[in-house]
Amino acid sequence: QKEVEQNSGPLSVPEGAIASLNCTYSDRVSQSFFWYRQYSGKSPELIMSIYSNGDKEDGRFTAQLNKASQYVSLLIRDSQPSDSATYLCAVVPYNTDKLIFGTGTRLQVFP
Amino acid sequence: DVKVTQSSRYLVKRTGEKVFLECVQDMDHENMFWYRQDPGLGLRLIYFSYDVKMKEKGDIPEGYSVSREKKERFSLILESASTNQTSMYLCASSQQGTGANVLTFGAGSRLTVL
Numbered sequence: 001q002k003e004v005e006q007n008s009g010p011l012s013v014p015e016g017a018i019a020s021l022n023c024t025y026s027d028r029v030s031q032s033f034f035w036y037r038q039y040s041g042k043s044p045e046l047i048m049s050i051y052s053n054g055d056k057e058d059g060r061f062t063a064q065l066n067k068a069s070q071y072v073s074l075l076i077r078d079s080q081p082s083d084s085a086t087y088l089c090a091v092v093p094y095n096t097d098k099l100i101f102g103t104g105t106r107l108q109v110f111p
Numbered sequence: 112d113v114k115v116t117q118s119s120r121y122l123v124k125r126t127g128e129k130v131f132l133e134c135v136q137d138m139d140h141e142n143m144f145w146y147r148q149d150p151g152l153g154l155r156l157i158y159f160s161y162d163v164k165m166k167e168k169g170d171i172p173e174g175y176s177v178s179r180e181k182k183e184r185f186s187l188i189l190e191s192a193s194t195n196q197t198s199m200y201l202c203a204s205s206q207q208g209t210g211a212n213v214l215t216f217g218a219g220s221r222l223t224v225l
Contacts, residue, residue, distance in 0.1 A: 008151075032212055043201055043216035044154070088154065092212055098169070099212050103153035 003027060004091050006102035013109055019076040021105050023089030026070070032092040033065055033072045038104065039085045048074060079109045114138050115217035117202050123223045130189040132220050134202030141207040143185035144214065145169075145177065147198040154201065160185055161207070192224045 005024045013019045021035075032051055036044035050056045050063040050072065062075040072091075076083055086104040093100060118133035136143065145157040146169075156169030158177040166177050174196060178186045185204075189196055199221050203214040 034212060036214075043219050044214070045216070046213050049213070090212070097211060098156060098159070099214070101154040103151060 003093070003100045004089055004102035006087075006089050006105045008103060009106040010108045011105055013079050013107070015079060015081060015109055015111050017079050017109075019079045019083065019107055019109065021074040021076075021087050021089075021107065023072045023074075023091075023102055024070055025072070025089075025091045025100075027091065027093040030067075030070075030091045030093050033063070034090040034092075034099065035061075035063060035074045036088040036090060036101075037085045038088060044088055076107075079107075081109045081111055083107060084109050115202055115204055115215050117200075117217040117220045119220050120218065121221050121223075123225065124192050125225050126193060128192050128224075130192050130222065130224075132187040132189075132200055132202075132222070134185045134187070134217055135183050136185075136202075136204040136215070137183065138204060138206075138215065139182070140204035140215075141182070142205045142211060143179065144203045144205075145175075145185065145187045146201045146203065147171070148201055148219075149198050157187065157200075189222075192222075194224050196222065197224045198222060 035048040037047045038044040048063040050065045056063045060077045064073045086106045088104045089102040090099045115136045144159040146154045160166045160179045176188045202217040
């Protein structure tokens with residue numbers, strides 16, 4: 001089992017809809033969780049971090065963490081075509097301080 | 112406003128050549144990283160450094176070495192390039208402490224080995 005798993009997509013949603021991106025991880029005691037966004041041909045950039053169970057909101061973005069289920073998600077409300085990108089989930093396992101990245105989910109928002 | 116600069120955007124090299132990829136950051140970050148990114152495999156850590164003259168192996172260090180003689184500069188070296196090292200190489204930096212996993216990436220260097 002990969003340490004961080006994401007559906008590669010593409011996930012296609014219409015403009016204005018909620019996009020839901022999911023990520024599961026294998027290390028039960030992972031402590032820190034991150035979402036990076038990568039536009040085509042560009043480098044990744046951090047958009048959200050979450051450390052404790054529950055929801056964390058930042059503008060149109062909400063990160064959700066459920067450590068018991070080893071699951072972290074990213075919701076994008078009122079999706080825009082400019083949100084079309086690959087979203088990378090990253091986890092820091094307990095026994096290391098290195099980020100482990102998933103392979104990313106490609107999101108397409110169509111007008 | 113460029114904060115992490117990678118010296119070459121595109122490189123084409125021949126098998127067996129020595130390749131240098133340079134990365135410079137102007138944010139006074141302690142931590143620097145080299146990743147490669149391949150379709151279906153995601154971002155994989157090659158080497159990282161938490162201080163000048165310090166280096167640690169990541170998940171896929173074979174065939175690579177690094178150098179960090181100055182805080183702002185972290186170089187990736189392919190001693191003898193092979194075709195399976197054709198990839199996108201991304202340099203990143205971060206602060207120590209609570210910001211250690213907030214990575215700022217460079218624009219990437221796309222290497223093709225023929």
